[in-house]
Amino acid sequence: DTAVSQTPKYLVTQMGNDKSIKCEQNLGHDTMYWYKQDSKKFLKIMFSYNNKELIINETVPNRFSPKSPDKAHLNLHINSLELGDSAVYFCASSQQAGDEQYFGPGTRLTVT
């Protein structure tokens, strides 16, 4: 069984489009995260939710909006995609805030 899963794995889209990435964890964890990994492989946190409550909201453009319908899901919606949004986006989860985080396989977003 996959612990943290993301869909889609690859996403190719044009500038200006709106897209969503979905994340699900079956670990029973309370906290979920979104990270962005750029072309230099640098991982940077974007958002974190604990029990569906937003607890981390880094300096990210308003075009990015996370949504947590329940504890097991955290989706990322991106409006008006730009070339600079091209990156790999990782979802992660932890039992509680502060515990080790378990990452999903990533979604490679390419904006043309």
Place this chain on the structure above:
Amino acid sequence: EDQVTQSPEALRLQEGESSSLNCSYTVSGLRGLFWYRQDPGKGPEFLFTLYSAGEEKEKERLKATLTKKESFLHITAPKPEDSATYLCAVQAWETSGSRLTFGEGTQLTVNP
């Protein structure tokens, strides 16, 4: 602002040639230091958490150590399957959230 610097950026070893990776950090109150392994095209895989200076943890050929300013990941008699990018991250005590601040990683290649 929390900072993590990893060195070297890349390391090539022969199978069986032991070595160490370095992670230097500055953080306002360390809650935990995390080591992850990332294979190409995959999400980071959790290896260790260290919480206080002097702490050591081992897993197979890997041993992680922690001081007040840096952490080392020692690799003893590495094998080709140890080839990966090793990421270090720190977590600070905060009133809310649990962001991980990552370094840029050390890309390890072990040649047979």
